Amino acid sequence: MKNKYSFIKRRIKNRSNNEKNNIHNKYSGVVLRIFLFILLSIFTEILVYNRITFYFQISFNLVFLPLWFFIVELALRKNQLFKLHSKNYWAAFLTPLFLNIILNLLVYKYINIVAISTILSTLIVTLLINYEVGILAGFIFSVYFGILFGFDLKFMLFLFLPAFIVAFFSRKIKRRIEIILPFILASLTQMIFSYIININYSVFDYLIILEINFFSVLITMGILPFFEYMTRVYSEIGLLELGNLSNPLLKELSLKAPGTYYHSMIISNLAESATETINGNSTLARVSAYFHDIGKIWRPQFFSENQKVKNPHVNISPKLSSLILNNHVTYGIELAKKYRLPVLIEDIISQHQGTRVKQFFYNEYYQETGIKDSSMFRYPGPIPQFKESAVLMICDVSEAVTRSMQEINPIEINQKLDEIINSLFLEGQLDDCGLTLREIKKIKGRIVKTILEMNHKRISYPKIDVEELKE
Template identity: 50%
Template sequence: MLNFTLIFMPSWYLIIKFLISRNKLFKLHPLNYWFAFILVLDLGILFNVFSLKYYSNPSVTPIFVVVTITLMMDFYTGFLSTLAFSFYFSFLLGSPLKSLIALLIIGVTSAYLSKKIYSRVRIFIPFLGATISQILIYLIYYDLDFAAIPTVFVSNLIQMLLLLGTLPYLEYITRVYSDIGLLELGNLNHPLLRKLSLNASGTYYHSLIIANLVESASEAINTNPILLRVGAYFHDIGKSLRPLFFTENQKGNNPHDKINPKLSALILNLHVTKGQELAKKYRLPILIEDLIVQHHGTRIKRFFFHKSMKLNEKFPPEVFKYPGPIPQFKEAAILMIADNIEAITRSMEKIDKKGLEEMADNLIHDLFFEGQLDDCELTLREINEIKDAMVETVLNMNHSRVTYPEIPRELLKEVNKD
């Protein structure tokens, strides 16, 4: 069995690598995602080899591997983990074709039922679905004795409990987070968010507004709203280190008035680089680190560039650019658009739909012209839907209220007595 493992698994890693090569997340962070994939797959194989040795064939199940990988990545990757697991154990169980088909059905059922699970309690759903399908397959396909049904149930239950116990640690080690882990991370009592709220309350409020904008846009084009909401909370955590250099935290005095534009641009860059350092230190999800460094792309800080030109300084435009890179996936581009639209609304004296749409159109045109949206894979239709969703959200957050009439205090006092 050991020789089989040593020969077979490396070849399957190469096959899976070929099949998964189009997954953009694996291209962005191959070490994190491959390490997560292989770690979960190996843990699941070891556990099932142990079950097969000391119990029986019905105890072998792909639940732990498939559900964990589907939660941490996506359905397609979960399906590929099913293939690897099924091919491996189809030879160990005997009757390779029979075992392959049976394990594939159980694995695909588990992966499908694991999509869009946002709480630990709901992990019971793929466990129950996979257990029922496994029992039916073994009863019909293998003429399984009814006495073996408890073995199937107990084995699957143990794997579900193993999943629940190890998922937070797997996420922390690999920095590849499930939606469940992201929701737990989005707790506003997180040390970084508490520090942001205390040191840079204006930025903290700005982040909450951005979270609403990106969530509505994400739902409009069917990307990951949880990643975007939580990413919006953390995208400006670098500002907590020098909060007074950012307008939303200033109370009259602007320290940029006392320094040259080049130094101002460098200080603004620090909120990106320091934010990235904090993300690594606190082991935030690797995609949230991407959102931190990509939400400004490589845009020029126009205010300071213009100020430098007025002072007749001869610095090249590159000095005033954010470090980037430009957004590499849809969620990062959505955050960039939302960050700029929120800034637009703060500069508008009166917020109305027509004016906001014109400003948003000009912003998106600028982002196109600057090449900021070249690598994110957003279509023109999706960009238009993002804009519409954000405009609607801004209008809903800034709607006018009815003016309440004045009522004499004496009358109110009499009413309250009654």
């Protein structure tokens, strides 16, 4: 009992320390971002007007920075992704935004004001994060240039409307060719709006709008992989490319731990279908399932799915067995960092076992020593922090249990999954993931359905003499 409470105390202490660090990082991050925008405004005036005036800096920043703080900072503070990995996601948000602002300042100075386009940054942010954050990126870009050109509301809307269209219609893109539709709709919206508000553009100006938007899309598709590699925030396009089964890590897993590889393929089907029922990121769930046990490349024979005859755990102590099992998580995280896998996949590698107790080895240790100390038999964790991670945990445990069943039938599977989910719930493994009871019910139902479909019985074929089958 004492050890149990000491574990809880350590967990509370670690959580309070993490909260203090998060508060410090949050405010230092806000100051840094404001400082970067001030530097950008200085660069803007030097580039556009070839001088720096105190009046411009005050008038520009007094309007822009409060808008930034009260709209973007407050909106993204509630975003779970920015809470989990603030540096990665702020980099994925700010880097394309700053790059596009600087590029369009050069476009304005050396080409034409008509050629200014917000599509590049909006599209990249939408693909990397989500369309709501993409719309915010388009809004900030439009406000920046609207203030720069004399607080021009019409010009601000002229830039923002295509950004909104691109973000909205790019939210479910999984193939590069699909970006054609948002590009066409955004360009048409921009041209129609300029005609409605009586901006005196010539036919040549409209062709420039179409051309610059097209080049923005082409550049986006070209530089998107670099942003993914740099920030470790991946678009669904990047995730699908990463999930190619010829990936070196997956090939190594298939050769060194074929049982784990097969297990991961089954989990990927379960996780994808279960995530679809709660409108989660099914692509992330599938690809994460491929890599969630990648750490088993190290000593694969210590995991049941790779054992043929001999079980090496028989010859070692339960404590050492526990450490070896923990290592598949820690080594998996090392591989994720080394190969720059998406930061969310790294999270799922660390969270898919949560802080659960390895009950078999814990019980074995207790039988040998009479000591009850669950802390040394816990996975390092943390517990799942977002829905896709929790779905994969449920699927992982469900697959392991159903694999041990002699005969698979709907009633028994339902009972087993109820026991699994209740156990996870009571252990506190689902406390931080954000799943509702309604969503858990949907997940369980889809897992049962998928398992039954994957394990359906085949008819027995009659034996026929080979001679009768010859032509």
